[in-house]
Amino acid sequence: GAVVSQHPSWVICKSGTSVKIECRSLDFQATTMFWYRQFPKQSLMLMATSNEGSKATYEQGVEKDKFLINHASLTLSTLTVTSAHPEDSSFYICSARDWGRQNQPQHFGDGTRLSIL
Amino acid sequence: DAKTTQPPSMDCAEGRAANLPCNHSTISGNEYVYWYRQIHSQGPQYIIHGLKNNETNEMASLIITEDRKSSTLILPHATLRDTAVYYCIVRVAYNTDKLIFGTGTRLQVFP
Numbered sequence: 001g002a003v004v005s006q007h008p009s010w011v012i013c014k015s016g017t018s019v020k021i022e023c024r025s026l027d028f029q030a031t032t033m034f035w036y037r038q039f040p041k042q043s044l045m046l047m048a049t050s051n052e053g054s055k056a057t058y059e060q061g062v063e064k065d066k067f068l069i070n071h072a073s074l075t076l077s078t079l080t081v082t083s084a085h086p087e088d089s090s091f092y093i094c095s096a097r098d099w100g101r102q103n104q105p106q107h108f109g110d111g112t113r114l115s116i117l
Numbered sequence: 118d119a120k121t122t123q124p125p126s127m128d129c130a131e132g133r134a135a136n137l138p139c140n141h142s143t144i145s146g147n148e149y150v151y152w153y154r155q156i157h158s159q160g161p162q163y164i165i166h167g168l169k170n171n172e173t174n175e176m177a178s179l180i181i182t183e184d185r186k187s188s189t190l191i192l193p194h195a196t197l198r199d200t201a202v203y204y205c206i207v208r209v210a211y212n213t214d215k216l217i218f219g220t221g222t223r224l225q226v227f228p
Binding site (some may be wrong): 004006032034036043044045049052091093095105106107108109111112113116 | 152153155158159160161162163166205214215216217218219220221
């Protein structure tokens with residue numbers, strides 16, 4: 001079945017550094033991928049839509065200069081948290097769907113837990 | 118996309134059927150009902166989806182009322198590993214793949 005892989009699964013870094021998270025579709029192509037953020041005991045909040053070969057679309061209230069998204073190929077999207085601060089600590093999750101097959105559901109990665117010290 | 122309403126929490130004994138309700142009274146004719154679950158510290162897992170007919174797969178059954186204003190996800194024989202937060206989401210297939218998550222139902226399966 002469709003598999004979405006995220007890397008790294010867990011990262012700790014100092015305040016002020018930038019962190020890159022990768023999202024890969026392993027056995028299908030995805031022209032669109034999605035990035036979510038989840039704080040403890042809360043639901044997933046959609047941050048942005050990553051579009052292959054074009055600019056990402058950000059949800060209201062999400063800073064595009066803070067959360068840089070690149071979707072350079074049909075199987076890879078990256079999210080870079082720039083100049084990360086403790087309030088950026090969260091669980092970041094990506095999702096994608098096999099666009100080559102109709103009526104397929106979104107599949108999610110296992111998430112990246114980001115801790116900023 | 119239509120808003121959904123789910124109870125915040127439910128309990129179920131291991132081996133019994135877990136019936137998780139979802140209200141989506143403002144659903145449109147071309148909107149599908151999707152169910153996902155999230156086990157602690159993992160990404161959401163797709164369970165099942167449907168438009169108006171009842172659906173069944175190896176994980177669960179989805180019962181959609183005739184007026185499509187509500188649905189029920191059925192886990193026929195719940196196990197401890199089914200303890201998770203279950204999300205009911207309504208969206209238009211082929212239009213946008215955005216999934217807007219509500220607060221879901223926290224299902225606790227006990228021995």
